Amino acid sequence: MSTAMTSSEHQEPTDRESVLREANQLQINARRARARRTMWVWIGRTVVAVVVIGGWQLLTNYKILDPFFYGQPSSVWGSLVQLFTKGTAFGTIWEQLWVTVQEAIYGFLVGTIAGVIIGILLGSNRYLSDVFNPYIKILNSIPRIVLGAIFIVAFGLGLFPKVLLAAVLVFFAVFFNAYQGVREVDQNLVANVRVLGAGPIQVARHVTIPSAMTWIIASLHTAFGFAIIGALVAEVLGAQKGIGLIISQAQGRFDPNTVFACMVIMAIVTLGAEYLITLLERSVLRWRPPVRSESQSI
Amino acid sequence: MSPPHTRAPSAPGVPDDPAQIEAIGLTKRFLTPKGNPFTAIHDVSLTVEAGQFCTIVGPTGCGKSTTLAQVSGLDRPSAGSVLVGGRVVDGITEGVSYMFQADSLFPWKTVLRNVSIGPILLGTPKKQAEDLASDWLRRVGLAGFEDRYPHQLSGGMRKRVAMAAALINSPRILLMDEPFGALDVQTKAIMQTELLGLWEELRPTVLFITHDLDEAVALSDKVVIMTSSPGTVKEIFDIGLPRPRGDVQTLRYEPEFVELQSKIWESLKDEVSRAYATTSAAA
Numbered sequence: 001m002s003t004a005m006t007s008s009e010h011q012e013p014t015d016r017e018s019v020l021r022e023a024n025q026l027q028i029n030a031r032r033a034r035a036r037r038t039m040w041v042w043i044g045r046t047v048v049a050v051v052v053i054g055g056w057q058l059l060t061n062y063k064i065l066d067p068f069f070y071g072q073p074s075s076v077w078g079s080l081v082q083l084f085t086k087g088t089a090f091g092t093i094w095e096q097l098w099v100t101v102q103e104a105i106y107g108f109l110v111g112t113i114a115g116v117i118i119g120i121l122l123g124s125n126r127y128l129s130d131v132f133n134p135y136i137k138i139l140n141s142i143p144r145i146v147l148g149a150i151f152i153v154a155f156g157l158g159l160f161p162k163v164l165l166a167a168v169l170v171f172f173a174v175f176f177n178a179y180q181g182v183r184e185v186d187q188n189l190v191a192n193v194r195v196l197g198a199g200p201i202q203v204a205r206h207v208t209i210p211s212a213m214t215w216i217i218a219s220l221h222t223a224f225g226f227a228i229i230g231a232l233v234a235e236v237l238g239a240q241k242g243i244g245l246i247i248s249q250a251q252g253r254f255d256p257n258t259v260f261a262c263m264v265i266m267a268i269v270t271l272g273a274e275y276l277i278t279l280l281e282r283s284v285l286r287w288r289p290p291v292r293s294e295s296q297s298i
Numbered sequence: 299m300s301p302p303h304t305r306a307p308s309a310p311g312v313p314d315d316p317a318q319i320e321a322i323g324l325t326k327r328f329l330t331p332k333g334n335p336f337t338a339i340h341d342v343s344l345t346v347e348a349g350q351f352c353t354i355v356g357p358t359g360c361g362k363s364t365t366l367a368q369v370s371g372l373d374r375p376s377a378g379s380v381l382v383g384g385r386v387v388d389g390i391t392e393g394v395s396y397m398f399q400a401d402s403l404f405p406w407k408t409v410l411r412n413v414s415i416g417p418i419l420l421g422t423p424k425k426q427a428e429d430l431a432s433d434w435l436r437r438v439g440l441a442g443f444e445d446r447y448p449h450q451l452s453g454g455m456r457k458r459v460a461m462a463a464a465l466i467n468s469p470r471i472l473l474m475d476e477p478f479g480a481l482d483v484q485t486k487a488i489m490q491t492e493l494l495g496l497w498e499e500l501r502p503t504v505l506f507i508t509h510d511l512d513e514a515v516a517l518s519d520k521v522v523i524m525t526s527s528p529g530t531v532k533e534i535f536d537i538g539l540p541r542p543r544g545d546v547q548t549l550r551y552e553p554e555f556v557e558l559q560s561k562i563w564e565s566l567k568d569e570v571s572r573a574y575a576t577t578s579a580a581a
Contacts, residue, residue, distance in 0.1 A: 198419050
């Protein structure tokens with residue numbers, strides 16, 4: 001660029017050509033560098049996977065780690081194949097998976113809806129928030145997962161206690177974000193619509209809820225993980241069907257490979273749900289500038 | 299264009315004529331976070347005639363924004379009262395629009411939706427409100443940007459959107475709290491010229507806050523100097539520059555402008571240095 005500008009006039013055409021060529025070359029180089037970088041990232045990722053899984057396999061092969069306790073990748077794969085081909089003692093794996101997923105989804109929905117409603121309510125009402133604040137802090141600090149034991153005793157081995165435990169775990173994750181989101185609303189925006197004649201409901205509709213939506217959706221990523229944990233733990237504590245039941249049965253048979261296989265299955269389910277939530281996030285938060293932390297897409 | 303009868307049916311009694319603003323002995327006290335009372339403004343009395351452009355200048359923290367909040371009805375005075383169009387302000391004043399320094403646009407709404415929110419809140423049907431909004435976007439030179447989101451616009455463009463959103467309801471009173479404070483100098487001058495153009499068409503009563511004396515003199519009919527905290531009216535200058543004023547950039551070099559500007563600075567100077575002394579002593 002600068003050479004073209006400072007050069008005298010009769011040299012300009014050749015200079016412009018060389019500038020263009022230079023720019024072209026720059027672009028090609030940049031593309032190549034980017035491709036090379038992507039390749040190295042993938043090589044790195046593969047190396048990590050090979051080292052971790054291969055190391056696990058080798059260490060257990062040579063009995064440095066006892067495969068009786070720690071399982072073995074090849075046997076985990078074997079268990080997976082067996083689960084999907086031969087099924088389980090309680091029916092096909094798909095049936096078990098569907099039960100667990102169903103519990104997680106119901107729990108996720110109930111917990112999310114309750115969390116959003118109560119979060120927005122307490123976030124926008126100073127009095128209610130002052131009254132409930134200490135109780136919510138107490139509830140949040142108790143180990144809620146233990147409630148599962150009570151739910152199983154109180155509501156039996158069916159679907160309901162699992163949904164309940166999942167919902168309780170989800171609720172707090174969503175609630176705190178909705179609450180905080182409402183608190184962070186730009187007061188200028190509120191003043192603006194109030195001056196234009198908006199009542200409390202219109203303020204909520206046009207300002208508070210859309211503004212808190214960023215926070216709420218961010219919480220959904222972790223919330224679905226919590227839903228799965230809640231459903232699984234409740235199943236381990238007592239169930240007639242579900243992945244959690246397979247896990248507790250495998251534990252009883254000293255079979256770590258099946259436990260790991262179940263973990264793999266649930267991880268895949270969670271990744272799938274995470275992907276769907278990301279799609280939802282993209283469509284709801286279309287208005288946001290594209291500069292975002294990459295941590296969530298990793 | 300927006301003829302007066304487009305004001306929505308939900309606010310029938312509101313005339314579109316600009317309203318006189320009259321503050322009488324306005325005092326506002328707050329409690330600081332430590333629980334001490336703090337007088338933000340003390341005995342502010344001030345009249346802005348209907349259709350007048352009045353600017354308030356004063357040192358940082360002298361209660362300029364507080365005064366504006368009392369006029370809008372967002373806040374209640376501790377003593378004294380504000381009359382808008384002869385009626386005491388009690389609750390949100392009707393027919394007011396606000397413009398802040400930070401752009402108070404909805405980041406999740408498109409430009410069109412941002413502008414049409416005014417009529418929609420007054421109960422205008424959506425289609426009609428959006429037609430009116432695109433008309434206003436044309437007036438501020440943003441036709442073709444209807445579907446953009448605020449983050450996709452430059453600072454000056456966002457200000458234009460905010461201006462269209464503030465003017466779309468043809469307010470009786472326009473309250474502007476350092477609206478161009480965050481803009482670069484060139485963009486600021488352009489926006490001032492555009493604001494003057496739109497204001498001369500619609501003629502709402504304007505109460506404008508700024509720290510920029512050039513801006514104050516160039517835009518207003520009247521400049522009010524406030525003292526440092528607790529804020530009260532120190533002096534009022536009438537700006538007799540002929541209207542329409544035209545381009546703000548060229549106005550700045552006229553001898554009458556320079557003279558007024560330096561007279562106002564003389565008055566403001568002491569307050570600014572006093573406010574600075576107290577804040578730096580407290581810090």
